[in-house]
Amino acid sequence: MLSSSASLCFLMHAAPPPLRTFGWQMSMTVEEAATIWGLQRNRQTGRAQVLPNVFGWDTEEVVTRVERRDGPSLGIVLEEIGSAEDIGLVLVDSCVDGGNAAAASLPLLPGDLMVAVANAGGPALCVEALPYDATIAALGSLDPSQPVELTLRRLVKLPRCAVTLKFAASENRADEQFELLGGMPLRRSILSKGIKLNDPLARRFDAGWGTGDCGGEGTCCTCAVDVIEGTEVLNGQGSQERQMLSKHPSWRLACKASIVNIEQDTRLVLKVAPRQEVDETERDSAFNERA
Numbered sequence: 001m002l003s004s005s006a007s008l009c010f011l012m013h014a015a016p017p018p019l020r021t022f023g024w025q026m027s028m029t030v031e032e033a034a035t036i037w038g039l040q041r042n043r044q045t046g047r048a049q050v051l052p053n054v055f056g057w058d059t060e061e062v063v064t065r066v067e068r069r070d071g072p073s074l075g076i077v078l079e080e081i082g083s084a085e086d087i088g089l090v091l092v093d094s095c096v097d098g099g100n101a102a103a104a105s106l107p108l109l110p111g112d113l114m115v116a117v118a119n120a121g122g123p124a125l126c127v128e129a130l131p132y133d134a135t136i137a138a139l140g141s142l143d144p145s146q147p148v149e150l151t152l153r154r155l156v157k158l159p160r161c162a163v164t165l166k167f168a169a170s171e172n173r174a175d176e177q178f179e180l181l182g183g184m185p186l187r188r189s190i191l192s193k194g195i196k197l198n199d200p201l202a203r204r205f206d207a208g209w210g211t212g213d214c215g216g217e218g219t220c221c222t223c224a225v226d227v228i229e230g231t232e233v234l235n236g237q238g239s240q241e242r243q244m245l246s247k248h249p250s251w252r253l254a255c256k257a258s259i260v261n262i263e264q265d266t267r268l269v270l271k272v273a274p275r276q277e278v279d280e281t282e283r284d285s286a287f288n289e290r291a
């Protein structure tokens with residue numbers, strides 16, 4: 001458990017900096033970033049690591065070079081979010097106006113994590129998951145007359161697919177909403193939210209009669225959903241799925257559908273168990289077609 005601590009400054013605090021563009025999509029403060037980063041110990045190596053612990057975030061690493069044109073001080077304001085014994089979470093808060101880091105080859109951003117420091121061309125010192133004092137000690141051990149290379153781990157917000165699940169009017173149930181990422185399987189993701197896809201009206205495709213959940217094999221149709229919006233967000237149908245749902249081209253078997261790799265935020269609107277609202281006389285023919 002990390003103990004909280006007040007903001008600590010490396011060098012001096014300047015006036016609060018304006019928000020800068022963060023990642024590909026948003027601005028972020030160090031306080032907001034602190035809610036996303038998580039400090040954990042690798043069970044195999046015992047090494048402490050700092051990684052995002054919130055859904056939908058990834059990281060990238062950038063190396064930036066800081067010249068010492070304005071004297072030996074780097075001019076970076078660091079904030080210790082918390083520490084316990086030999087580990088800590090220390091993030092970049094800002095750069096001092098006119099200081100060396102403000103002119104770094106790549107800008108430092110609020111919420112960046114410093115993972116390694118080195119004199120340009122020299123051996124790198126790992127500072128990931130070190131408490132504030134140890135981080136400062138590592139920076140202070142570098143040759144103050146030489147430029148510094150900082151390896152920064154940066155939060156990257158992944159594009160999300162905002163999913164809305166609608167239910168048959170007879171269920172009198174409110175829509176469900178959640179987010180998925182590219183590559184995530186539809187049925188498993190929905191089940192993991194505690195939402196069942198088990199349409200009792202479905203007839204098994206493999207037997208031609210009876211019902212029953214096939215467990216994701218693509219033969220029972222209990223997981224069929226009607227894609228109301230966002231067809232392009234889902235992978236393509238296989239030939240068996242297309243055949244099974246030939247009477248309803250807008251329907252998908254959730255167990256055979258997954259989110260494609262998306263490059264921007266998008267939407268997917270689905271009707272769960274759509275056969276509930278299909279005319280009774282159409283139901284059997286809609287689900288029991290064979291080649």
Ligand code: FES
Pocket residue numbers: 213214215216217218219220221222223224253254255256
């Ligand atoms: S779970 Fe049986 S077809 Fe999808």
